[in-house]
Amino acid sequence: MKTSTKLLLGDCKTELKKIPSDSVDLIFTSPPYADNRKDTYGGIHPDKYVDWFTPIASELLRTLKPTGTFVLNIKEKVSNGERHTYVLELILQMRKLGWLWTEEFIWHKKNCYPGKWPNRFRDSWERLIQFNKSKKFNMYQEEVMVPMGEWAKSRLKKLSETDKRRDDSRVGSGFGKNISNWLERTKAYPTNVVHLATECSNKNHSAAFPEALPEWFIKLFTKEGDTVLDPFMGSGTTITVAHKMCRKSIGIEIVPDYYYLLKTGIENQNLLLLEQAGVYAPTAKHK
Amino acid sequence: MKTSTKLLLGDCKTELKKIPSDSVDLIFTSPPYADNRKDTYGGIHPDKYVDWFTPIASELLRTLKPTGTFVLNIKEKVSNGERHTYVLELILQMRKLGWLWTEEFIWHKKNCYPGKWPNRFRDSWERLIQFNKSKKFNMYQEEVMVPMGEWAKSRLKKLSETDKRRDDSRVGSGFGKNISNWLERTKAYPTNVVHLATECSNKNHSAAFPEALPEWFIKLFTKEGDTVLDPFMGSGTTITVAHKMCRKSIGIEIVPDYYYLLKTGIENQNLLLLEQAGVYAPTAKHK
DNA sequence: GTTCCGCATGAATCGATAG
DNA sequence: ACTATCGATTCATGCGGAA
Numbered sequence: 001m002k003t004s005t006k007l008l009l010g011d012c013k014t015e016l017k018k019i020p021s022d023s024v025d026l027i028f029t030s031p032p033y034a035d036n037r038k039d040t041y042g043g044i045h046p047d048k049y050v051d052w053f054t055p056i057a058s059e060l061l062r063t064l065k066p067t068g069t070f071v072l073n074i075k076e077k078v079s080n081g082e083r084h085t086y087v088l089e090l091i092l093q094m095r096k097l098g099w100l101w102t103e104e105f106i107w108h109k110k111n112c113y114p115g116k117w118p119n120r121f122r123d124s125w126e127r128l129i130q131f132n133k134s135k136k137f138n139m140y141q142e143e144v145m146v147p148m149g150e151w152a153k154s155r156l157k158k159l160s161e162t163d164k165r166r167d168d169s170r171v172g173s174g175f176g177k178n179i180s181n182w183l184e185r186t187k188a189y190p191t192n193v194v195h196l197a198t199e200c201s202n203k204n205h206s207a208a209f210p211e212a213l214p215e216w217f218i219k220l221f222t223k224e225g226d227t228v229l230d231p232f233m234g235s236g237t238t239i240t241v242a243h244k245m246c247r248k249s250i251g252i253e254i255v256p257d258y259y260y261l262l263k264t265g266i267e268n269q270n271l272l273l274l275e276q277a278g279v280y281a282p283t284a285k286h287k
Numbered sequence: 288m289k290t291s292t293k294l295l296l297g298d299c300k301t302e303l304k305k306i307p308s309d310s311v312d313l314i315f316t317s318p319p320y321a322d323n324r325k326d327t328y329g330g331i332h333p334d335k336y337v338d339w340f341t342p343i344a345s346e347l348l349r350t351l352k353p354t355g356t357f358v359l360n361i362k363e364k365v366s367n368g369e370r371h372t373y374v375l376e377l378i379l380q381m382r383k384l385g386w387l388w389t390e391e392f393i394w395h396k397k398n399c400y401p402g403k404w405p406n407r408f409r410d411s412w413e414r415l416i417q418f419n420k421s422k423k424f425n426m427y428q429e430e431v432m433v434p435m436g437e438w439a440k441s442r443l444k445k446l447s448e449t450d451k452r453r454d455d456s457r458v459g460s461g462f463g464k465n466i467s468n469w470l471e472r473t474k475a476y477p478t479n480v481v482h483l484a485t486e487c488s489n490k491n492h493s494a495a496f497p498e499a500l501p502e503w504f505i506k507l508f509t510k511e512g513d514t515v516l517d518p519f520m521g522s523g524t525t526i527t528v529a530h531k532m533c534r535k536s537i538g539i540e541i542v543p544d545y546y547y548l549l550k551t552g553i554e555n556q557n558l559l560l561l562e563q564a565g566v567y568a569p570t571a572k573h574k
Numbered sequence: 575g576t577t578c579c580g581c582a583t584g585a586a587t588c589g590a591t592a593g
Numbered sequence: 594a595c596t597a598t599c600g601a602t603t604c605a606t607g608c609g610g611a612a
Binding site: 030032033073074075077078081111112113114115116117118119120122123126198199200208209 | 582583584585586587588589
């Protein structure tokens with residue numbers, strides 16, 4: 001299982017040129033939202049957002065394999081009491097560049113930012129816009145199947161608890177195998193709404209999105225050994241997950257602190273894997 | 288409690304002209320999606336959708352009160368493997384006409400249409416796009432508050448007891464006022480994701496959306512006696528709900544069958560109300 | 575070892591105040 | 594008039610210490 005993680009320090013507009021054409025299976029990224037991250041990408045003004053993103057989108061199109069997918073996590077800000085239109089304009093612009101707008105997934109955030117205003121409710125969803133280079137792209141739907149509705153879920157829960165108790169008195173009866181059959185039959189294909197909580201107050205790293213989010217799309221659009229690209233790496237959630245899932249990955253980050261933090265993190269992770277191999281492999285022999 | 292329901296038979300583009308300016312508090316509608324309802328509005332081609340809707344949007348803007356709200360339920364079709372862009376273009380066009388794009392709610396359908404395709408999942412959400420005529424509009428947020436999450440509820444209960452004790456030792460510090468705020472907090476404001484089930488297999492009428500959907504927005508944006516308009520009435524869900532909720536309403540429908548069906552339905556409903564009044568009012572006297 | 579509670583913390587938004 | 598900063602508002606979640 002050979003994986004590699006390549007990290008690039010710099011502005012993705014230029015760093016992307018180092019990546020060969022038709023080489024990436026999945027681009028999953030969350031670019032700085034307009035007027036955010038002032039310290040890094042200069043806090044792009046909403047009105048300039050499309051112009052800023054256009055050359056990057058072109059480079060991304062070049063690097064993606066024809067069978068690959070680009071998932072863009074973004075949400076428009078409120079500006080002067082209205083939702084700003086730069087995301088809508090961005091989608092139209094991307095199509096002009098040659099991207100296909102295949103789908104729009106919704107990330108329904110279980111725990112969204114609090115607050116109260118006279119004219120609007122809390123914003124609890126973000127866009128996950130799926131673009132493709134061609135109509136034929138890889139999609140591994142079975143990898144993200146979910147347990148069926150609450151009815152089946154609760155029933156299974158009780159069933160399995162009963163079975164646990166029964167299992168003590170029925171060792172080796174082959175009953176467990178039936179259960180696993182049940183489990184597989186109660187799975188269904190998901191929809192285009194992903195319902196996940198954000199990971200806040202995580203001491204070590206505060207990411208824009210939870211690991212489960214890139215994990216879901218990496219499972220859906222890549223297989224082991226494929227290449228995942230995140231041109232706006234940030235704290236590196238996408239890259240970390242890709243690495244854990246045995247995908248090759250390329251991350252680009254403009255802030256040195258983030259870059260070096262993740263570089264060290266990945267190196268430690270590799271070391272840990274080596275250690276574990278060193279620890280567990282021999283003990284297994286002693287059995 | 289005087290309510291009225293006015294039903295108009297015809298193309299809303301012309302029928303809307305009969306409605307006075309600045310007279311409507313809420314427009315809630317689900318227009319025929321592109322290429323749907325071929326028999327009625329001629330199955331508007333996706334590429335012509337914005338042009339077709341523009342004059343209607345202008346008329347709607349005229350009829351709405353400055354404090355009113357327009358909620359548009361719509362979702363783009365898949366066309367040639369891509370999501371069509373007519374909804375995005377429509378939003379941009381509406382702003383050119385003078386509408387403010389205040390917010391986009393998501394209707395997350397609990398039970399969405401079944402199906403399986405190799406390149407996409409089932410579509411389980413629709414847009415509920417909120418437009419306004421001015422930045423100051425009526426919004427009755429308390430009307431749609433929801434029970435807090437189980438976790439917060441149990442914790443708050445205990446927290447408030449601690450605070451009660453503290454309150455005894457701090458009389459007159461103005462602290463008590465905050466406490467009473469917290470004590471009554473068993474409900475929370477909702478978010479901009481509305482999570483409702485579709486009404487499937489309703490024998491008599493197949494509506495585009497469940498009654499709970501217009502009900503939520505009617506509660507949120509109008510009070511009793513206000514006027515609700517649905518220019519694409521269809522089977523009349525919005526109008527029926529508005530009538531039940533003691534709002535005045537205006538419905539426009541181009542298909543005679545739908546029009547007469549609802550006309551009869553509303554008349555029967557009124558008759559029922561009269562009957563009930565006739566039955567129960569006298570018995571009350573005998574008590 | 576559980577369960578319970580206190581606390582910090584968010585890709586937020588508005589309105590007021592200040593340059 | 595137009596932009597920049599700041600405080601107030603609010604709620605689900607995970608962590609860590611306590612019973």
